[in-house]
Amino acid sequence: MTSVLVRRLIASDAASLRQLRLDALVETPESFGSSYEEEHTLTLEDIHAWISPANDGAMFGAFADGVLAGMVGVGRQRMLKMRHKAHIWSMYVAPAQRGRGLARLLMQAAIAHARTMRGIRQVQLSVTANNAPAAALYASLGFDVYGNEPEALCVNGKLYDEALMSLPLAGE
Numbered sequence: 001m002t003s004v005l006v007r008r009l010i011a012s013d014a015a016s017l018r019q020l021r022l023d024a025l026v027e028t029p030e031s032f033g034s035s036y037e038e039e040h041t042l043t044l045e046d047i048h049a050w051i052s053p054a055n056d057g058a059m060f061g062a063f064a065d066g067v068l069a070g071m072v073g074v075g076r077q078r079m080l081k082m083r084h085k086a087h088i089w090s091m092y093v094a095p096a097q098r099g100r101g102l103a104r105l106l107m108q109a110a111i112a113h114a115r116t117m118r119g120i121r122q123v124q125l126s127v128t129a130n131n132a133p134a135a136a137l138y139a140s141l142g143f144d145v146y147g148n149e150p151e152a153l154c155v156n157g158k159l160y161d162e163a164l165m166s167l168p169l170a171g172e
């Protein structure tokens with residue numbers, strides 16, 4: 001049986017994270033705003049900055065038998081007037097490990113972290129409108145759709161709408 005561990009990523013995970021992120025951008029380019037072309041030149045120093053951001057954000061990894069198989073990031077909006085909002089980014093589980101609860105564990109870790117971030121009132125994310133598995137995951141964790149961006153992404157000439165979702169944390 002595969003052992004699964006979800007934990008916050010640390011500097012020594014940078015090489016594995018870099019590889020998983022590039023795998024994700026190649027496998028499901030329509031799931032991410034960024035692209036392989038923009039990230040394949042990133043150095044381990046660049047990835048360190050994701051793992052140890054200047055603000056109070058964090059990245060979490062899911063390890064299957066010790067191998068990084070899933071990731072998610074949670075960050076704080078930078079601008080002064082938006083610092084009460086956190087966002088989820090880079091949600092991905094490698095195909096071989098899907099359907100085993102890794103994404104749910106990762107999201108629970110990211111949301112728990114957002115709850116520790118001072119003054120955060122909501123967690124936001126966007127999901128490509130045809131991505132039923134991800135939308136179902138987020139809805140099951142309490143996220144609601146608050147908007148829709150038509151033609152949000154253009155990937156290899158194909159246009160994709162995105163649903164905008166948020167999870168309120170205020171008042172808890």
Ligand SMILES: CC(C)(COP(=O)(O)OP(=O)(O)OC[C@H]1O[C@@H](n2cnc3c(N)ncnc32)[C@H](O)[C@@H]1OP(=O)(O)O)[C@@H](O)C(=O)NCCC(=O)NCCS
Nearest residue numbers: 031091092093098099100101102103104127133134136137
């Ligand atoms: C979406 C993704 C992260 C789900 O990862 P996963 O580890 O397989 O998900 P889990 O096993 O934790 O499932 C959690 C929930 O997601 C939903 N879900 C997962 N796979 C699903 C599927 N094939 N169909 C419908 N719902 C699905 C369900 O709500 C599930 O809960 P349940 O098992 O209680 O029904 C994964 O498919 C993935 O990486 N996809 C490509 C990248 C991507 O779409 N990222 C999201 C960008 S917004």
